[in-house]
Amino acid sequence: MGRNTRKRRTPLAVKAMAATAALALGGGGLVWANFYASAHEPDHRSWGGNETKAAPARVATLSCPDVGQRLTDVPDAARRGVAAELAALDRQITEAYARLASTRDAQAKDPGFVQNAIVGPLKEKRGATIDRIRIDVQRAGGSFDAALSGLAACTTRDADQTTAGGQQGGGRQGGQQGGGQQGNGGQAGNGPVAADFVDITKVAPNVQGKPRATRNGSTGTFTTRCGVNANKNHNTDNVIVAPGVANGAHHLHDYVGNQKVNAFAGNQTFLRGGTSCRNRSDLSSYYWPVVRVQDGTRDFDQNADGGGKEGNVGRVLTPAQAEIRYVGSPVSKVVAMPQFLRIITGDAKTTTNGLANANAHWSCTGFETKVQLTAQYPICPQGSKVVRSFAFQSCWDGQNTDSANHRAHVAFADPASGACPAGFKAIPQLTMRLVYDITPPAVQNGQVKNAYAVDGFPEQLHKPATDHDDFISVTRDGLAGRIADCVNRGRNCS
Known part of the structure; x- marks a missing residue:
């Protein structure tokens, strides 16, 4: 099956939707919160309302190198242990993302909060997990690519980088986009958005x-x-x-x-x-x-x-x-x-x-x-x-x-x-x-x-x-x- 090769053009200037979604951890799990609203204006609007307040760009998600895709030499004896460590990497990202989504107020007050409180600690956890993968592989007689140790660090991405046309690797779909929404959208605040x-x-x-x-x-x-x-x-x-x-x-x-x-x-x-x-x-x-x-x-x-x-x-x-x-x-x-x-x-x-x-x-x-x-x-x-x-x-x-x-x-x-x-x-x-x-x-x-x-x-x-x-x-x-x-x-x- 073929794929549309036309790239979507993202408008350079659009109205930011002030009451789009953020994630907040609460008794019901992930719920609506004010994701892209101005730090100086309280969110009192419901999803889908008329939004006019322009908002600065905020971190939308985390981007972490996929260690599992790079593993090519894992002896059978190490497969189960390595799989458990790869699952730990996924769990660490999930937990870091939840923290990213539930600390918007702290992020607005401190420009270094995401790096110091989320991305930095995540790198340390990932580094230790990747090292355990190395030990499992080598203990079972396999070879470990030292370059994998350099995959511990994650980066952040803003909303513009997560749209269909802005995905890393190149978005391949075109057509009408239905608006230039900048938020993360979705009933739980982590998508989808209109551009999807x-x-x-x-x-x-x-x-x-x-x-x-x-x-x-x-x-x-x-x-x-x-x-x-x-x-x-x-x-x-x-x-x-x-x-x-x-x-x-x-x-x-x-x-x-x-x-x-x-x-x-x-x-x-x-x-x-x-x-x-x-x-x-x-x-x-x-x-x-x-x-x-x-x-x-x-x-x-x-x-x-x-x-x-x-x-x-x-x-x-x-x-x-x-x-x-x-x-x-x-x-x-x-x-x-x-x-x-x-x-x-x-x-x-x-x-x-x-x-x-x-x-x-x-x-x-x-x-x-x-x-x-x-x-x-x-x-x-x-x-x-x-x-x-x-x-x-x-x-x-x-x-x-x-x-x-x-x-x-x-x-x-x-x-x-x-x-x-x-x-x-x-x-x-x-x-x-x-x-x-x-x-x-x-x-x-x-x-x-x-x-x-x-x-x-x-x-x-x-x-x-x-x-x-x-x-x-x-x-x-x-x-x-x-x-x-x-x-x-x-x-x-x-």
Whole structure:
């Protein structure tokens, strides 16, 4: 799927919205506070009101180097310990962001407060954690890149640097922006903002054609029907990235397929887990961050870790449709997926990492073959529904079911030719399409009302580019081989 390459132009002068959101820690978790209001004017207005007071720029979020993405040599014996330390890095950022959001008065009075009370102590904690990672790796016989020790320091970013066009790495989406809002917006004060939305009818077509199939290609499809998580199987863990760590994701996931997936599950647990799939031999786990409508309502996790306490608020939406399909390679046959293969597609931290690993695709029914968005959420016309879609990596290194950074063992095929990189084998490509009934948000005076957003780490500000999807391949009774055979024979199976 292609991406719009037009960059958004951010106005140099806009009216600051004085009553946009900040985070304040209270009994109900993250709640509204005065984020961008003048330090000399009390906030007495509600979200979405008419704001006229200009405000100085303030720190919007923290940007911390992603240590996990840089790890390439972690011996098996050190994997669990390193994962726990990486989860500690995420927790430290979450805690620092909460402190950033709840100390606006102190920041207004002391220009050095953020550096001295938040960023400096965070660097010390991160440095100690990275050193523990070094010890774990070296103790298990691995090599540690000394440059990783230089990733302890975090920086701050203002609101202009977090808009769709201002993301590090370059925002790729264009179209109408719906205002120059400078605040962090959102029902919990950490996004989304008006600039995160675009009227899809005003975006130029950007979907590029797929590589042409050759005589050696595998043109079949295999569909597995696993439901929409109507039974509300949720948790805030991530067993791939943070095994053994409760709330390792810091946001809520929908789970379909395997029903026994949490931070403490292992391969044998998966085999006993049962499945929501009609094909009882499909025990694979398919999980993704939930989408919420921020219309002022609360959900069951309003006061919970990974939910309202970390800025993920609003009503959790169950997809109207969830389509899971395996497709082939246009230029070669595929090999069966290995048992327990783990794949993460997309990047939950693109607001700070940039878009290099982004693989989010947002569209609307009736527009999917024309427009796919990465760095903005679509506002769909009347009668059209919001669509999230994912096309996973379809090339495997032939040896490993996971890797230290959870990326190196799989790869994307070349978008022009469809061929896998040297040393990789084509596997059935997992594709997912999630459809949601969402009342279109309204953008008025630079504010977005009744916004929707994907769950995420709080400092990532609910940006659409942070969307991602997770998969663990678990099959029995020869299903993996049957999927590959169906795809290779050019059949349409289910």
